[in-house]
Amino acid sequence: MIEKAIIMNEADLDRVIKRISHEILEHNRGSRDLAVIGLQKRGVPLGERIAANIGFFEGRQVSFGKLDISFYRDDYGSRIKAEIGRTEIDFDVTDKNVILVDDVLYTGRTIRAALDAIMDLGRPRSIQLVVLIDRGHRELPIRADYVGKNLPTSKNEMVSVRLRETDGQDSVLLVEGNDYVK
Amino acid sequence: MYSRIIIKNANIFDGIKTKPFKGDLYIKDGMVEDIDENIDIGDSKAIRRIDASGMMVMPGMVDMHVHLRDPGFEEKETIESGAASALAGGITTMLCMPNTRPVLDEPALLQYVIERGRNTGVRIYPAAAMTRGLEGREMTSMGLLAEAGAAGFSDDGMAVADARLMFEIMRYSRQWKKPLILHEEEYGFSRSGLVHEGRYSDSLGLEGISRLSDDLMIGRDIMLARESGARIHITHLSTKGSVQMIKRAKDEGVDISCDVTAHHLFFDDSCLKSFNTSFKVKPPIRSAEDRQALIEGVIDGTIDAVISDHAPHLDTEKNTTFSLAQFGTIGLETLFAASYTSLCRGKGLQPGKLVSLLTSGPAKLLGFDAGTLEKGKRADAVMVDTGGSYKVRKEDIVSKSRNSAFIGQELQGRIIYTISNGKIMYESG
Amino acid sequence: MTMLSKKSLLNIADLSPEEVMQVMETADSFAHISRREIKKVPTLMGKTVVNLFFEPSTRTRTSFEVAAKRLSADMINFTASSSSLAKGESIMDTVRTILAMQVDLLVVRHSHSGAVKMVDDMIDIPVINAGDGKHQHPTQALLDLFTIKGRFGRLKGLKIAIAGDFLNSRVARSDIMLFEQMGMEVRLVAPSMLLPEDYSCYRVENSLEDVIEDTDILYMLRMQFERQDRKLYPSVEEYRRFLSLDSSRIRRMKKGAAVMHPGPVNRGIEITDEVMGDMKSPYDNVIIEDQVTSGVAVRMALLYHILG
Numbered sequence: 002m003i004e005k006a007i008i009m010n011e012a013d014l015d016r017v018i019k020r021i022s023h024e025i026l027e028h029n030r031g032s033r034d035l036a037v038i039g040l041q042k043r044g045v046p047l048g049e050r051i052a053a054n055i056g057f058f059e060g061r062q063v064s065f066g067k068l069d070i071s072f073y074r075d076d077y078g079s080r081i082k083a084e085i086g087r088t089e090i091d092f093d094v095t096d097k098n099v100i101l102v103d104d105v106l107y108t109g110r111t112i113r114a115a116l117d118a119i120m121d122l123g124r125p126r127s128i129q130l131v132v133l134i135d136r137g138h139r140e141l142p143i144r145a146d147y148v149g150k151n152l153p154t155s156k157n158e159m160v161s162v163r164l165r166e167t168d169g170q171d172s173v174l175l176v177e178g179n180d181y182v183k
Numbered sequence: 184m185y186s187r188i189i190i191k192n193a194n195i196f197d198g199i200k201t202k203p204f205k206g207d208l209y210i211k212d213g214m215v216e217d218i219d220e221n222i223d224i225g226d227s228k229a230i231r232r233i234d235a236s237g238m239m240v241m242p243g244m245v246d247m248h249v250h251l252r253d254p255g256f257e258e259k260e261t262i263e264s265g266a267a268s269a270l271a272g273g274i275t276t277m278l279c280m281p282n283t284r285p286v287l288d289e290p291a292l293l294q295y296v297i298e299r300g301r302n303t304g305v306r307i308y309p310a311a312a313m314t315r316g317l318e319g320r321e322m323t324s325m326g327l328l329a330e331a332g333a334a335g336f337s338d339d340g341m342a343v344a345d346a347r348l349m350f351e352i353m354r355y356s357r358q359w360k361k362p363l364i365l366h367e368e369e370y371g372f373s374r375s376g377l378v379h380e381g382r383y384s385d386s387l388g389l390e391g392i393s394r395l396s397d398d399l400m401i402g403r404d405i406m407l408a409r410e411s412g413a414r415i416h417i418t419h420l421s422t423k424g425s426v427q428m429i430k431r432a433k434d435e436g437v438d439i440s441c442d443v444t445a446h447h448l449f450f451d452d453s454c455l456k457s458f459n460t461s462f463k464v465k466p467p468i469r470s471a472e473d474r475q476a477l478i479e480g481v482i483d484g485t486i487d488a489v490i491s492d493h494a495p496h497l498d499t500e501k502n503t504t505f506s507l508a509q510f511g512t513i514g515l516e517t518l519f520a521a522s523y524t525s526l527c528r529g530k531g532l533q534p535g536k537l538v539s540l541l542t543s544g545p546a547k548l549l550g551f552d553a554g555t556l557e558k559g560k561r562a563d564a565v566m567v568d569t570g571g572s573y574k575v576r577k578e579d580i581v582s583k584s585r586n587s588a589f590i591g592q593e594l595q596g597r598i599i600y601t602i603s604n605g606k607i608m609y610e611s612g
Numbered sequence: 613m614t615m616l617s618k619k620s621l622l623n624i625a626d627l628s629p630e631e632v633m634q635v636m637e638t639a640d641s642f643a644h645i646s647r648r649e650i651k652k653v654p655t656l657m658g659k660t661v662v663n664l665f666f667e668p669s670t671r672t673r674t675s676f677e678v679a680a681k682r683l684s685a686d687m688i689n690f691t692a693s694s695s696s697l698a699k700g701e702s703i704m705d706t707v708r709t710i711l712a713m714q715v716d717l718l719v720v721r722h723s724h725s726g727a728v729k730m731v732d733d734m735i736d737i738p739v740i741n742a743g744d745g746k747h748q749h750p751t752q753a754l755l756d757l758f759t760i761k762g763r764f765g766r767l768k769g770l771k772i773a774i775a776g777d778f779l780n781s782r783v784a785r786s787d788i789m790l791f792e793q794m795g796m797e798v799r800l801v802a803p804s805m806l807l808p809e810d811y812s813c814y815r816v817e818n819s820l821e822d823v824i825e826d827t828d829i830l831y832m833l834r835m836q837f838e839r840q841d842r843k844l845y846p847s848v849e850e851y852r853r854f855l856s857l858d859s860s861r862i863r864r865m866k867k868g869a870a871v872m873h874p875g876p877v878n879r880g881i882e883i884t885d886e887v888m889g890d891m892k893s894p895y896d897n898v899i900i901e902d903q904v905t906s907g908v909a910v911r912m913a914l915l916y917h918i919l920g
Contacts, residue, residue, distance in 0.1 A: 071641075072641075072645070072653035072683075088644065118653075121653070323847075324846040325846065325850075351805045354804035355803060357804070
């Protein structure tokens with residue numbers, strides 16, 4: 002992988018996550034009826050951090066769940082299967098304002114699958130999308146409510162997100178290549 | 184009844200050693216209390232004294248092939264009358280065959296025989312059928328039968344023609360650790376036969392049963408036993424070929440044993456001249472050559488036991504033409520005398536060897552704790568007069584049926600006393 | 613993670629231990645989905661699966677049907693009676709007709725050993741063996757393994773005793789292969805007439821008594837007394853005495869030991885009425901219903917790995 006640019010370092014990431022956490026609370030006027038769901042795999046640690054922040058700021062814990070959408074994808078056979086992670090959502094999504102968290106928003110297909118998956122679990126009052134990076138090139142009419150950074154990219158580039166919890170360090174890099182591996 | 188008996192100055196065969204021991208046997212409370220040269224127990228009137236000078240004393244015999252016609256044919260013999268006949272022959276333990284009516288193919292029927300046999304003075308152990316109704320089609324519940332007290336399994340009277348079924352029975356029998364006692368007859372050869380196929384059947388115009396009838400099935404079953412590892416016992420040998428085959432099988436390690444009847448040792452087919460239906464038996468009494476081979480088989484140890492194959496039939500069933508008469512001779516009462524006369528007097532076999540073929544030999548084959556005279560063990564004993572001879576007479580027969588092949592024969596080895604569990608159960612008149 | 617290396621599943625030996633574990637993990641996820649309100653995922657939408665059953669079966673057929681439907685696939689049931697299909701040609705004609713309908717996968721069951729392979733050889737689309745004669749029943753073995761893993765958390769070193777009519781059981785054959793491959797200790801409990809002539813390659817006991825106190829799992833096989841060829845086993849009474857699971861035996865089992873059966877249970881033969889209970893067994897060792905639940909999850913996992 003050829004590194005082209007460092008988009009965020011550890012400190013940047015930390016600030017962005019804090020800012021997004023505050024935005025969520027501002028928009029929703031508190032954390033009442035909120036539930037955070039992180040998308041496997043890197044959306045999970047991101048979501049965990051956001052949920053922790055919200056809990057800290059409001060002085061009250063907020064529900065957190067993990068979602069795997071392998072069975073909802075529309076692109077089987079066309080890419081190497083990622084590991085099937087676990088869906089662990091032990092609360093009812095009905096009537097909640099679900100904060101869906103993912104690391105990179107690209108074509109929008111992953112989010113579409115996630116919306117289907119969440120709808121099969123119940124009837125949320127709303128679903129709001131948090132992404133760390135929006136890299137453009139949407140193929141479906143999907144948009145994020147909270148964005149860490151907008152980053153125009155070409156199709157020959159990839160956004161590589163590394164997180165402490167999964168990769169040992171926090172960073173976001175722009176790299177050469179288009180292996181569609183998340 | 185005396186609880187103490189002392190038998191003095193006897194030639195004691197203990198069923199273990201071949202050589203006899205000259206001395207005394209002291210029985211107390213059902214057990215052998217002592218065997219010694221000179222046992223002195225005082226003069227108490229409560230002790231029965233028996234002077235056995237010149238007499239043979241041996242363990243109560245174990246006859247491993249007897250037909251008691253009970254249940255179903257009680258007019259020929261009952262369990263009680265069969266036991267009385269056995270005691271008159273010096274037999275205190277016997278294995279009875281399941282070809283009764285109904286056939287002993289269910290646990291409840293075995294229990295019936297065991298219960299009825301309990302207080303007769305003879306230890307009666309039933310063999311259970313291998314196939315339902317002895318029809319040779321379906322295996323019996325061998326596990327349940329073994330648990331209900333079957334001492335072994337047999338279809339005696341019938342052979343199992345279906346080789347595959349015989350094989351499966353052999354394989355299954357290993358789980359229950361009981362011997363299979365096999366009556367060997369190939370029906371294609373024996374179907375309408377009456378006597379041994381040979382010079383006499385030819386000249387007498389009687390349909391013969393070829394040696395092949397026995398030998399084919401024995402050959403088959405040896406092969407099946409070798410493959411399955413089963414423990415088999417071939418009963419009532421009649422041909423020279425069978426002795427050879429079994430000897431070879433033993434050498435090869437097949438778990439096999441066999442027996443021969445007293446009448447097959449005593450007679451050859453020249454006895455048929457008289458058309459006496461007493462000699463109509465199955466398997467048939469064969470030629471002098473076969474008889475000689477059987478005797479040699481006894482002498483060299485190939486044959487493990489001597490049996491009576493006691494087969495009671497009514498007078499009406501025997502007093503008819505040779506073709507119509509039933510197969511079989513009674514034999515409990517003459518078992519010892521007939522085999523002693525033909526083997527020990529006739530062919531020089533050591534009496535001690537014959538004794539073990541009638542006592543500890545069959546007991547060991549069946550796993551019975553019987554057939555020996557040992558201190559501390561149950562006192563089953565027989566006193567035999569081997570000095571003089573006696574004529575077998577119809578009127579002396581104890582069994583309910585009279586069809587003895589030995590009537591009119593002069594035999595040596597009359598039974599004088601039979602003691603079972605320390606009690607004198609038979610005393611010759 | 614890759615797709616299964618072979619597209620068809622005819623024999624349990626077709627799967628490597630790694631592939632087996634993959635299927636186990638996927639089945640786990642599907643088991644979770646089956647516990648939700650909405651038990652469906654859109655994964656196989658637009659795919660068509662055909663149940664081609666030459667031998668009748670309600671349980672296995674329905675299990676595959678539920679599995680396919682929960683993956684949003686379309687399911688067609690084709691049940692042909694075996695007797696009218698005695699000749700090989702008719703199987704071919706049946707298969708040709710189905711293929712002409714552009715389907716994606718066949719689930720095949722037949723009463724003759726090897727017949728499912730025959731179908732697989734004829735066509736290009738994947739085939740799952742739902743049981744062929746006395747030969748193999750690979751999906752049963754997988755669901756049994758999944759059930760065991762779910763209950764014990766591990767596989768290696770577990771003692772399993774498979775009891776009953778081994779000779780005529782495709783379930784037993786597949787199970788033994790799989791269990792031994794995954795490191796379990798397998799013993800057979802069967803009388804000689806329900807074993808092949810040479811059974812030296814197996815560890816064999818003759819009565820349930822020999823295993824009841826130390827086995828972790830007791831797997832009871834279905835017993836059929838009447839078979840077209842011959843009636844080999846002597847009687848129902850004999851079976852009950854030595855090979856049947858009754859309350860006195862189940863009480864002597866190890867704490868936590870499990871009782872399994874591929875179903876349907878012949879009450880009063882392999883397992884007594886008392887042990888089976890009415891809707892549920894009074895003994896928590898009996899996990900036959902868990903096997904059925906596992907069956908759907910495992911079959912979903914297989915369909916996912918082959919067609920997804």
